[in-house]
Amino acid sequence: MxxxxxxxxxxxxxxxxxxxxxxxxxxxxxxVIKWLLLKLLLKRMGSKVFIEGxxxxxxxxxxxxxxxxxxxxxxxxxxxxxxxxxxxVIGNNxxxxxxxxxxxxxxxxxxxxxxxxxxxIEIQDNTWIGGNVVILPGVTIAEGTVVxxxxxxxxxxxxxxxxxxxxxxxxxxxxxxxxxxKIQ
Numbered sequence: 001m002x003x004x005x006x007x008x009x010x011x012x013x014x015x016x017x018x019x020x021x022x023x024x025x026x027x028x029x030x031x032v033i034k035w036l037l038l039k040l041l042l043k044r045m046g047s048k049v050f051i052e053g054x055x056x057x058x059x060x061x062x063x064x065x066x067x068x069x070x071x072x073x074x075x076x077x078x079x080x081x082x083x084x085x086x087x088x089v090i091g092n093n094x095x096x097x098x099x100x101x102x103x104x105x106x107x108x109x110x111x112x113x114x115x116x117x118x119x120x121i122e123i124q125d126n127t128w129i130g131g132n133v134v135i136l137p138g139v140t141i142a143e144g145t146v147v148x149x150x151x152x153x154x155x156x157x158x159x160x161x162x163x164x165x166x167x168x169x170x171x172x173x174x175x176x177x178x179x180x181x182k183i184q
Contacts, residue, residue, distance in 0.1 A: 019058070027053050046092065066092035072131070073098050079121075080105035086118030086137065094123055097131030097149060104137050124159075144174060 022041075026034045039045050041060035046067030055075045057063050062079035064087065065071075075096050080086035086104045104121045107114040119138025123129070127141050130149035141147065145157040148164030148171070157163050162171040 023056055043087070052098075062087045063090070064088070065090045066094070066125070068093045069096075070094070071096045072100070075100045075102075077102045078105055080116070080118035080137075082116050083118035086120050089120065089122045091123055091125040091127070091143075093126045095128045097129060097133070099132045100129050100135070101133075102135045106137055144176060146174065 022037075026037055029037070034051070035049075038049075038051060038057075038060070042057070042063050042065060043061050044064040044066075046065060046069065048068045049065055050070045052071060052073040052075075054073050055071050056077065058076075058078045059081055062081075063077050069090055069092070072095075075098070077088050078101070079088045083105065088102050088104055102121050102123075105116060105118040108117045117137065121135055121137065121139055121141075123135075123141040124143040124145075126144045128146045129135070129141070130147055130151065132150045133147050134152045135141065135147075136152070136154050139153050140156045141153065142157045142159040142161070144160035146162045147153060147157070147168060148162065150166070151164050151168040152166045153163065154167040157168075158170065160174045160176055162174060163169060164171050
């Protein structure tokens with residue numbers, strides 16, 4: 001069965017309306033209700049996950065979140081609807097500053113009709129993403145990476161490194177200590 005472009009646009013407008021209503025409801029709900037809804041809607045959500053208010057998931061069933069993750073106010077996650085491999089995968093022990101945007105979908109500027117493009121975003125364990133960072137399609141934030149506030153990450157990072165700038169560039173390696181005895 002072939003669906004017309006007008007029908008698809010109509011469905012998309014209604015989906016957008018519905019998902020925005022849902023997010024508004026979640027922002028006004030007590031934390032336990034919000035947590036239950038996210039547990040149902042997200043592809044996966046581990047334990048000890050803290051998600052602040054005004055966090056937006058465009059297609060929540062295409063976002064996976066590990067354990068011990070903290071997502072600050074105003075973060076937005078945009079996986080691709082059309083490209084099935086372009087999900088957003090968040091590992092364990094991750095910290096997001098406010099207003100981080102993960103954009104797994106985009107458009108190809110080389111064509112007048114701007115066809116959809118997309119790539120999986122993976123944020124590996126033990127990383128810290130500073131405030132107002134933008135992560136573009138196809139990027140893997142390697143384990144232990146710190147991304148400085150305001151950076152635009154266009155390429156994969158290397159493990160246990162610090163990146164900053166537009167576009168994000170390697171600044172230095174991290175000198176990391178194992179502090180497992182300090183974790184509560």
